[in-house]
Amino acid sequence: MNNRIANLEALEKRILWLSSWMIHHANHLRPNDDGLKVGGHQASSASLSTIMSALYFDILEPEDRVAVKPHASPNFHAIQYIVGNQTREKLEAFRSYKGAQSYPSRTKDIDDVDFSTGSVGLGVAQTLFSSLVQDYVQAKGWGGKPGRMVALVGDAEMDEGNIFEALLEGWKHGLKNTWWIVDYNRQSLDAVIREGLWQKFETIFRNFGWDVVILKHGHLMKHAFSEPGGEKLRAWIDNCPNQLYSALSFQGGAAWRKRLLDDIGDQKDVTALIERRSDKDLARLMTNLGGHDLPALIEAFDAAKTHRRPVCFLAYTIKGFGLPLAGHKDNHAGIMTPAQIESLRAEMNIDQGAEWERFAGVEDEDALRSFVKRAPFFRRRDRQHHAPLIEVPSELKIAIPAIASTQQGFGQIMHEIAKSEGDFADRVVTTSPDVTVSTNLGAWVNRRGLFAREKMGDLFRKERIPSTYTWEHSPRGQHFELGIAEMNLFTMLSALGLSHSINAERLLPVGTLYDPFIERGLDALNYACYQDARFILAATPSGVTLAPEGGAHQSIATPLIGMAQDGLASFEPAHLDEMAIIMRFAFEYIQRSGPDEADDGTWLRDAKGGAVYLRLSTRQIEQPNRTFDAAAAKRIIDGGYWWRKPGPNAELVIAYTGAVAPEAIAATGLLAEDRRDIGLLAVTSADRLNAGWTAAQQARERGRLGAMSHIERLLADLPRQCTIVTVLDGHPATLAWLGGVYGHRTRALGVEHFGQTGTIADLYRHYGIDTQGILAAAEANSLGRPIRYLRHTG
Structure with missing residues (x-):
């Protein structure tokens, strides 16, 4: 255990240095022609350096997936650099053209990112829905060994509403195999967070069926608590306001000493406890919070591996831990000065010119290299899988009536797919935010059923109450029924649409919602496309179709969203014969992964593929009686x-x-x-x-x-x-x-x-x-x- 901890402590220092130097180089040393601030969040990275060291080099298995807190991306790049998955050239170009990205990106970074992050909250929710998708794949008898879906969450990030929407959906579907680790540094972008927030977090997570592990005190603190007078010190720490704790962390040992003695008073035991420690030792003791204590973290993570429920770790940390700006309320966007980086260099024993060396300042480099090579998480180098393509039928069947709407046509096509047999129909999975019937997916669900890990019958059917829909929940089902939350819909589509890469099992996701409410989930839709998730989105009714319901249910800007959204091919067919051609193309298009180059004929990047958006209508119009040859069908697809x-x-x-x-x-x-x-x-x-x-x-x-x-x-x-x-x-x-x-x-x-x-x-x-x-x-x-x-x- 001692060697284990010693190696992890050495790696923690390497991560802290490389992430800090990467940001310093970008802001102070690299040429800056346009004069714009580069930034990089040194303090936000530092608060997670201990936790990420423990996870990546000791706890995580190859099957596990991680969404890294956006502002801790320099830590992630530093870790990947240490193990050889990232290059020095990319680190030197951090936040510049084709360099390591500001926030981890599946599509832009080369260092094996599991989930893109950046828009706070979305990466967190993605892990929850990816866990549900993993359950789906496992229930079908597909896929290999399941892994944990892990999110590293900023405490201020917990203000994002989509996280709480996701928590509710996870509870409904019996979430498991999920860890959320809250970086409880008690500082946001502009302020120090409210007192007692950890209690609210604990209550919320427990109410949603999670186990909660609070990591507040490190081993130095626990040892001090066992000394005479230790309980009074513990009481002071536990009752200390967030702002004061941050301020004292910034001020250092002398300030800690004065404040403790002033507040606690001249009491023999506790005074002696404080006086036995130098200013340096006292500062180390008072900043030895659970989130910065490797023994406490390893013990908690090891124990949590046996939990059957999702786990939330509330890890107390200090923003800027290990840096000269630790605890200062302005440190979120702060960058260390050249003098401060030189002080850190001396503390880390980094020679001039050795700043980018992977193991600079390490006493036993061979032992540390060997430890890194044994890290379980990195045993599999390429963790982004490549699943086989699913063959799409040469045409999708549809019986075209004299008068119909495109929404009806969509439902008919999905019903015909449901009636068919084979890999194509079995790999289609649908989802909708409580508008399954009103978007014409009802017939599909009647035949294919709702997904649940445990079978639940239709009580109305059992009681012989007449109903149009006979929906049963079972592991065989192929529809995820969601609550009315469009953010959850798009995050679920993102998770389903990455299954080929995450689970090595290709799914063909189809999601439906009301077209006006795309705008309620735009951030999650953009996030899904940024990750290159593959899915079909059927949005209906569109325009002023629901005329009697007024402007709240009428969409104006969605065609422009369809045009402007990268990674999303948008269609708006008028007739059902066009609809069948476009949907067949869509099922094939969402599986493509060719070069990101324009075709010489259409000048579209069709070889790369992407997601598809169908803007449909409930307006019934006369349907023409016609047939399209291959050339005509191609014109419909081309636009x-x-x-x-x-x-x-x-x-x-x-x-x-x-x-x-x-x-x-x-x-x-x-x-x-x-x-x-x-x-x-x-x-x-x-x-x-x-x-x-x-x-x-x-x-x-x-x-x-x-x-x-x-x-x-x-x-x-x-x-x-x-x-x-x-x-x-x-x-x-x-x-x-x-x-x-x-x-x-x-x-x-x-x-x-x-x-x-x-x-x-x-x-x-x-x-x-x-x-x-x-x-x-x-x-x-x-x-x-x-x-x-x-x-x-x-």
Whole structure:
């Protein structure tokens, strides 16, 4: 045990030095052309140096996964550098172009990051949902040895609401194999946290079924408590306000001595206890909190390995521990001065020029190298797995009625998948935040069931009470039913969509929610895409479809979110035949992992793959009777096709997206009486059309003069004087850019303001996206001869 602790103490010092030096180099030594502060959080890293040393070099197993507190990323990079998974060049470029990232990133860092972190709270919740996904995989008889999902959590990070939403969901699903280690340094970005917060944390976690381990006193403190007068010292420590403890930690041994003697008074035993220690020893004693005591940490972590429930460790620490700025309330964004780093260098015994050496200042380098090589966590070098692809059927079956909505079509396709047999259907897993039925997943769940680790029957069915849905919970189920929390939905999709890498088992996740409420979970959606999680998101109803419910249930900006969100391919089909083609593509697309390069034909980065967003509608519209060959199907996937191809003298083109197809088709028919060359463009993905156009322009600027995107080919033959009128049930900017492709005059129609209540016809008329509005826009913006048409009054 002594050698074990001694090696860990040596590694703790190495981590503290390398993380501090990395930040110092970035802020004081590396050229800074733009003059912006680089930052790096030396104090926040220092408070976790002991805990991370114990975990990574002693406690963790290869199967375990860790979400590192964002501000402790320098520690993580230092650890990975020590074991050879990170390079000096990346550390020297910390927080600069293509250097080690400010916060651990699965996609940008090279040092084997389990979960990206950065937006506080999300990495914490990710471990909970990844544990539930691991349970799912294990229940199916897939996957290898299960691991622990570990989150290193800042105490101020616990203010994030998504953490508490996740805790509730974990309780519902019987969470296990999860450790959250709270870095209880009692300092946030701007202040010192409230007194007694640890008691609230303890109560919350216990109420949600967690075991709670409080790590407050280190072995030096415990030894002192056993001395005469020790209980009075303990009482003073336990009752000391957070701000005072932080301030005294910064001031050092003399300040501790004065305050203790002033507060406790001249009492023989406790006075003698204090006086027996030098200022240095007294400071070491008073900062020997549980989160900085390796024996206490190792003992607690070893004991927790046998716990069957999730475990929360409340580890008392000091922000900036081991650094000259320890405890100061301004240390969150503080950077050590050159003089302070030199003082630390002397304390660590680091020679000039040896700052980047992995084992500089170590007495027995060979012994420490050997200890590092034996660390269980690093036995498996590549911990990001590669699961086999799941073959997608050549087409997805759907019976198309005369009138239907895209939401109905989605439900029909999912039902057909549920009825089929084989690996494809078995690997599909769905989830929804309490809107499973109202987003048309009910038939899928009827056939495939809800997932739970233990079987629970449908009481209504048992009691023979008639019900449309016969839902049973069992390990065989393929649907996660969530509560009404969109943050949880997107975090669950992130966990499901990384199973191929985390669990070596590929899943095909499909999540549903109301389109207006995407914005409630945007941070988690962005986080999922940043991690390169793979999933299909079916958002419905969209636009002003729920017209009688008013603006609270109507979405305006979501098409722009679909266009702007990196890692997410956005589609908005109008008809069910388009829907079937797009969904088949989506199941294949979410499995791709090719090079991050644009295709020469579409200039889309399709080989890389990504997540998919389907913006669907409950509006029932007439369905065409048609078939698409492979070339036509590809145009639908690439983002658009001509419903009516314009003639050589076209003066007008109407471009539409989604549920406004009937209005666009009707307006085109009326205008065709006067303008026979009129064109009608069906846009199935404004996102992909725009992305291809942007990439093709960039390619031409770099010398690829023949680069041409799909939208450029579609519009290539339009006369210069042709006007484009665009329309959708969403923000008009979604399609307004079409005029910029070749410089055509463009009038963009759409929804810009929160909705009224009423019928769809009322609201379409209100926003000018009905047939009459399209006709009026065409007449007012045509550069050719006046347009004559029969005005509608209905």
